[in-house]
Amino acid sequence: MRPSTIIYALTLAFLLAAPAIGLYPVFMMKLLCFAMFACGFNLLLGYAGMLSFGHAAYFGFAAYITGWFATALGWPTMLSVVVGVLASALLGLVIGALAIRRSGIYFAMITLALGQLVYFICLQAPFTGGENGIQGVPRGSLFGVIGLQSDITMYYFVLVMFVAVFLFIQRIVHSPFGQVLKAIRENEPRAISLGYDVNRFKLLAFVLSSAIAGLAGSLKCLTLGLATLSDVLQWTSGEVVLMTLLGGTGTFLGPVVGAGVVVTLQEYLSDIVGAWVTVIIGAIFVACVLAFRKGLVGEIEAWQQRRVARRAGAAVKPEAAPEASAATR
Amino acid sequence: MTFKKTALALGLAVSASLFALSAHAASDKVVIGDIDDMSGPYADVIGAGGVEAIKMAIADFGGSVLGNPIELLTTDHQNKPDIGASKFREWADQSGLTMVLGGSNTGVSIAMSRVALQKKIPFIAIGAAGASLTTGPDCTPYSVHYAYNTTSLANGTASAIVKSGAKNWYFLTADYAFGTQLQEAATKVVTANGGKVLGSVRVPLATTDFSSFLLQAQGSGAQVLGLANAGTDFTNSLKAANEFGITKTMKPAALLAFLSDIHSLGLKTAQGLIFTTSWYWDQNDKTREFSKRFFEKTKKEPGENQAAVYSATLTYLNAVKAAGTTDGDKVMAELKKAKINDMYTQDGYIRPDGLMMHSMFVMQVKTPAESKGEWDLYKPFKTLTAEEAFGPLSESACPFLKK
Numbered sequence: 048m049r050p051s052t053i054i055y056a057l058t059l060a061f062l063l064a065a066p067a068i069g070l071y072p073v074f075m076m077k078l079l080c081f082a083m084f085a086c087g088f089n090l091l092l093g094y095a096g097m098l099s100f101g102h103a104a105y106f107g108f109a110a111y112i113t114g115w116f117a118t119a120l121g122w123p124t125m126l127s128v129v130v131g132v133l134a135s136a137l138l139g140l141v142i143g144a145l146a147i148r149r150s151g152i153y154f155a156m157i158t159l160a161l162g163q164l165v166y167f168i169c170l171q172a173p174f175t176g177g178e179n180g181i182q183g184v185p186r187g188s189l190f191g192v193i194g195l196q197s198d199i200t201m202y203y204f205v206l207v208m209f210v211a212v213f214l215f216i217q218r219i220v221h222s223p224f225g226q227v228l229k230a231i232r233e234n235e236p237r238a239i240s241l242g243y244d245v246n247r248f249k250l251l252a253f254v255l256s257s258a259i260a261g262l263a264g265s266l267k268c269l270t271l272g273l274a275t276l277s278d279v280l281q282w283t284s285g286e287v288v289l290m291t292l293l294g295g296t297g298t299f300l301g302p303v304v305g306a307g308v309v310v311t312l313q314e315y316l317s318d319i320v321g322a323w324v325t326v327i328i329g330a331i332f333v334a335c336v337l338a339f340r341k342g343l344v345g346e347i348e349a350w351q352q353r354r355v356a357r358r359a360g361a362a363v364k365p366e367a368a369p370e371a372s373a374a375t376r
Numbered sequence: 377m378t379f380k381k382t383a384l385a386l387g388l389a390v391s392a393s394l395f396a397l398s399a400h401a402a403s404d405k406v407v408i409g410d411i412d413d414m415s416g417p418y419a420d421v422i423g424a425g426g427v428e429a430i431k432m433a434i435a436d437f438g439g440s441v442l443g444n445p446i447e448l449l450t451t452d453h454q455n456k457p458d459i460g461a462s463k464f465r466e467w468a469d470q471s472g473l474t475m476v477l478g479g480s481n482t483g484v485s486i487a488m489s490r491v492a493l494q495k496k497i498p499f500i501a502i503g504a505a506g507a508s509l510t511t512g513p514d515c516t517p518y519s520v521h522y523a524y525n526t527t528s529l530a531n532g533t534a535s536a537i538v539k540s541g542a543k544n545w546y547f548l549t550a551d552y553a554f555g556t557q558l559q560e561a562a563t564k565v566v567t568a569n570g571g572k573v574l575g576s577v578r579v580p581l582a583t584t585d586f587s588s589f590l591l592q593a594q595g596s597g598a599q600v601l602g603l604a605n606a607g608t609d610f611t612n613s614l615k616a617a618n619e620f621g622i623t624k625t626m627k628p629a630a631l632l633a634f635l636s637d638i639h640s641l642g643l644k645t646a647q648g649l650i651f652t653t654s655w656y657w658d659q660n661d662k663t664r665e666f667s668k669r670f671f672e673k674t675k676k677e678p679g680e681n682q683a684a685v686y687s688a689t690l691t692y693l694n695a696v697k698a699a700g701t702t703d704g705d706k707v708m709a710e711l712k713k714a715k716i717n718d719m720y721t722q723d724g725y726i727r728p729d730g731l732m733m734h735s736m737f738v739m740q741v742k743t744p745a746e747s748k749g750e751w752d753l754y755k756p757f758k759t760l761t762a763e764e765a766f767g768p769l770s771e772s773a774c775p776f777l778k779k
Binding site: 071180271273275277317 | 451454
């Protein structure tokens with residue numbers, strides 16, 4: 048077994064056993080939703096090299112749409128989630144089509160501005176409930192069979208969705224499409240010169256990323272039973288950047304670890320230090336940028352690679368000699 | 377590790393977790409949760425002072441009920457509905473929570489009442505003004521609304537000012553749910569008393585520059601400047617109105633003002649202001665006795681919300697004692713039977729929809745010459761009976777009343 052497979056298996060085992068070892072399911076669900084959000088964001092930043100500063104727009108908008116469909120229209124759970132994801136994918140299509148015309152800082156500024164636009168729509172539109180948000184969203188049931196009222200059932204539902212998204216992202220990244228994305232990230236003019244329609248690839252990556260962010264938002268809305276402005280806030284957009292960078296961009300587990308660290312800190316420190324959590328997380332971010340720029344998982348992977356390379360280097364030398372002698376013989 | 381072993385381990389983990397499902401046993405231990413604004417715009421109004429008041433109430437009650445010591449949990453909801461609701465849910469699931477106090481923000485309180493309904497845990501809303509919490513769609517069988525609501529604030533202040541002859545109003549309204557509810561309620565009262573609303577302007581939350589909004593208000597030619605906002609928005613807008621000399625031509629009406637606001641504004645700026653409060657520290661011997669003890673601990677006189685938190689804690693503990701259990705339904709039944717007579721109110725009772733009925737007081741801010749000390753700020757203007765302030769039960773649109 049490859050080391051990464053063992054780590055995935057251990058992580059999965061931990062997540063499956065989490066409710067049994069006394070971890071609070073609602074907290075774990077929140078953590079998984081943010082981890083999914085960060086994974087979707089990482090698809091864009093880590094593999095396509097596009098830094099979006101308005102990703103909360105898709106996360107929060109899907110939460111509002113799902114909440115509204117489940118509450119005001121009484122749609123079944125799964126359908127509401129699907130509608131939420133479609134809505135944020137559509138939003139991603141519109142915003143993405145505008146934003147990918149520029150790159151770098153201009154791309155970030157356009158996504159930030161349009162993200163704020165979505166925030167004001169959510170604040171002012173009649174269906175969102177303004178400052179109060181949408182409250183009392185029912186969890187309903189899965190296809191009318193499995194009730195989701197129990198936190199444990201809901202937790203395993205969220206976990207299944209999370210694992211599915213995780214595998215989906217891995218599939219995307221390892222596909223030819225993913226390779227093209229990486230090529231665009233590394234050298235866009237060269238990808239163009241090879242005949243790739245770069246904008247289509249970037250747009251598709253943007254839409255996929257916003258759809259995953261939307262799924263995370265929809266699930267968070269069902270888990271907590273509410274959709275509020277804090278989901279669409281600029282602060283949440285910043286938070287997901289932080290989670291991804293802290294864990295390590297361009298790694299599969301990085302965003303998960305980053306989300307775990309940030310959400311856990313917020314949960315446990317907010318009782319002790321109140322609003323000072325923001326300052327502490329900011330300090331951690333600074334430390335991360337200064338000391339380990341590849342992020343937690345990124346640094347571990349780099350260390351692992353160096354070790355493998357050293358071993359391979361050590362192993363190659365004795366082997367190289369007989370081969371060389373064989374060749375001469 | 378082979379695949380079989382992994383699968384076996386995972387299976388075991390899942391079954392173990394399902395086994396540990398309903399871990400917390402039912403006990404009669406009272407656990408009070410205070411979910412409040414500890415760091416934002418309402419921190420001075422309730423915040424840490426509120427926690428102190430709850431501790432005083434628990435100590436005054438004797439520290440234990442039904443043979444168990446009373447536990448208190450506190451947290452800062454940072455004015456975010458999701459934090460308030462998820463903390464409530466977490467305590468209910470994990471800490472054996474039996475009652476929640478506070479809220480201090482209408483949006484957060486609405487989110488918390490949904491959790492109260494789901495977990496069947498009484499929730500006493502204090503500080504949030506939105507009348508919808510008990511007399512509107514957000515009402516639940518487990519909600520109690522203490523202190524004041526938008527209806528009582530409008531009935532007190534707006535009717536007193538219209539009756540004094542100032543008929544034409546212009547509103548400066550905080551642009552969110554609370555501001556609009558407050559303006560609606562006040563408009564109703566103004567027109568019912570023969571007044572007229574000439575216009576209104578919606579001001580974004582936490583604005584610092586009020587000049588353009590105030591000039592619009594001045595241009596309307598109205599006699600009264602209705603301030604449908606609270607906290608720092610209220611103090612900043614009133615200060616600006618003073619600086620522009622608008623208060624010379626228009627009479628400011630504070631729809632929601634607290635002792636700490638008036639204290640920070642100073643009498644020179646705030647003098648003559650008319651507003652409605654549920655309680656004032658210098659009303660009678662009982663209030664002065666409580667305030668003296670509170671002052672010794674916090675070096676501040678208590679505001680109405682802090683007094684309300686104290687009273688609500690005692691009322692709840694008495695209901696638990698009478699019910700002999702912490703069961704949400706039984707305690708709610710006791711709460712709705714109770715007569716509340718303490719330093720906060722003498723004639724209080726909780727209506728079937730959960731609204732705490734009690735007298736409200738229209739107050740006027742003293743002039744610097746009238747004031748005898750730093751905290752001697754209010755003089756009584758008018759007293760409203762509970763029915764005058766909150767309206768009759770028949771007007772309540774609480775959905776579960778009809779059932």
